[in-house]
Amino acid sequence: MAQIELENITKQFGDVKALDNVSLTVRDNEFFVLFGPAGAGKTTLLKTIAGAEFPEKGLVKIGGNIVNHVESKDRNVSMVFENYALYPNLSVYDNIASPMRSKLYKKDEDYIKTAVDKVTKMMKINHLLERKPSQLSNGQRQRVALGRCLVRTPNVFLMDEPLAHLDAKLRHFMRGELKEMQTSINSTTIYVTHDYMEAMSLADRIGVLNHGEIVQTGTAQEMYYTPCNEFVARLFGEPEINILEGKKYAREDSVYVKVLEQDVLLYPSEDTIQALKETDTDDIHIGMRGNDIKFAFEKPGDEWLEGTIYANEPIGNKVIMTVLIGDTKLAVTCPNDTVAELDQKVYVKFNMMNAIYFNGETQKFIIRNNMSRYMAEKREG
Numbered sequence: 001m002a003q004i005e006l007e008n009i010t011k012q013f014g015d016v017k018a019l020d021n022v023s024l025t026v027r028d029n030e031f032f033v034l035f036g037p038a039g040a041g042k043t044t045l046l047k048t049i050a051g052a053e054f055p056e057k058g059l060v061k062i063g064g065n066i067v068n069h070v071e072s073k074d075r076n077v078s079m080v081f082e083n084y085a086l087y088p089n090l091s092v093y094d095n096i097a098s099p100m101r102s103k104l105y106k107k108d109e110d111y112i113k114t115a116v117d118k119v120t121k122m123m124k125i126n127h128l129l130e131r132k133p134s135q136l137s138n139g140q141r142q143r144v145a146l147g148r149c150l151v152r153t154p155n156v157f158l159m160d161e162p163l164a165h166l167d168a169k170l171r172h173f174m175r176g177e178l179k180e181m182q183t184s185i186n187s188t189t190i191y192v193t194h195d196y197m198e199a200m201s202l203a204d205r206i207g208v209l210n211h212g213e214i215v216q217t218g219t220a221q222e223m224y225y226t227p228c229n230e231f232v233a234r235l236f237g238e239p240e241i242n243i244l245e246g247k248k249y250a251r252e253d254s255v256y257v258k259v260l261e262q263d264v265l266l267y268p269s270e271d272t273i274q275a276l277k278e279t280d281t282d283d284i285h286i287g288m289r290g291n292d293i294k295f296a297f298e299k300p301g302d303e304w305l306e307g308t309i310y311a312n313e314p315i316g317n318k319v320i321m322t323v324l325i326g327d328t329k330l331a332v333t334c335p336n337d338t339v340a341e342l343d344q345k346v347y348v349k350f351n352m353m354n355a356i357y358f359n360g361e362t363q364k365f366i367i368r369n370n371m372s373r374y375m376a377e378k379r380e381g
């Protein structure tokens with residue numbers, strides 16, 4: 001049983017509050033991903049759980065026990081850092097074997113050999129066992145460090161960007177292996193990444209950290225469809241979500257939002273009207289993802305907005321077209337065979353089914369269109 005609870009944790013380095021009153025529960029056996037910009041406090045949070053940093057305030061609990069004063073080695077956690085921290089004089093084999101030779105976990109050499117074989121095959125480093133860390137590439141070193149972390153089965157794995165230095169193909173493969181491993185052993189994992197795709201594909205739940213504070217926790221779906229503010233909305237998805245500045249105004253018993261200074265009204269769905277009416281500002285921002293914007297080169301109808309093509313950028317199997325309307329740039333996701341000239345006229349239309357509304361003053365989430373339907377679908381699974 002290794003539920004992790006952080007209660008009101010504050011950790012300060014000089015003037016910098018690396019963690020600011022953080023409260024968080026990571027459930028037993030959960031794969032929890034910590035996500036956030038550089039300097040948000042992710043590594044400090046991991047180190048606080050590992051016992052490598054000690055908070056000035058708050059409680060750290062593992063498996064229901066307060067561990068604030070328990071030494072790192074006695075917490076039964078296994079941590080892998082982005083900067084490897086391998087023993088330079090030991091071979092790959094001995095580096096990976098080292099946790100099992102420690103006084104606390106002492107295992108016999110046959111057991112160790114079986115465990116090292118298993119993990120080095122999984123990491124695709126079983127041909128490097130005799131080498132020293134200095135004879136390895138960064139990606140190989142990182143896999144050795146990950147292997148050393150995974151070779152025993154602690155209560156808690158703490159992983160700080162363990163795949164950052166691997167090429168895209170290997171990273172994809174490793175993600176699959178990690179996920180499978182997680183489901184086959186009973187361990188709680190907290191995993192730090194900068195890669196939103198990695199966060200979304202691995203996580204049971206995600207915690208977004210910014211300036212030392214937990215901004216939102218939830219599933220990948222919740223982060224993507226119901227982000228608690230514009231900051232979270234921008235973190236998930238490529239291209240970054242478009243945030244359109246608009247004004248709401250009432251007409252009869254409905255509410256309308258006008259965007260891009262154009263005479264186009266975006267009709268909120270029925271269940272959105274009440275929430276927009278109750279919002280105490282007329283400044284409304286609409287979050288619209290690139291794949292919810294349709295485009296055409298001939299004007300299909302009056303409700304389409306006219307713009308010009310500002311940029312066209314291929315990304316993997318899609319093209320991101322930047323459309324300029326007035327001063328606003330919209331990122332539109334297009335099929336990868338889209339051919340378009342810069343400055344060419346283009347017409348766009350929003351799929352309002354997936355519009356997300358934010359308070360323009362606070363940038364906080366108000367509601368998404370068809371919220372009740374979305375919630376019902378979520379409940380059904």
Ligand SMILES: Nc1ncnc2c1ncn2[C@@H]1O[C@H](COP(=O)(O)OP(=O)(O)OP(=O)(O)O)[C@@H](O)[C@H]1O
Pocket residue numbers: 013014016017018036037038039040041042043044045
């Ligand atoms: N030992 C330290 N001494 C002084 N300041 C520190 C120390 N460790 C971290 N900090 C500061 O605390 C803040 C949080 O750092 P932390 O490394 O936890 O962020 P992070 O989210 O892991 O960042 P990154 O994604 O860049 O690794 C940063 O402002 C950092 O400069």
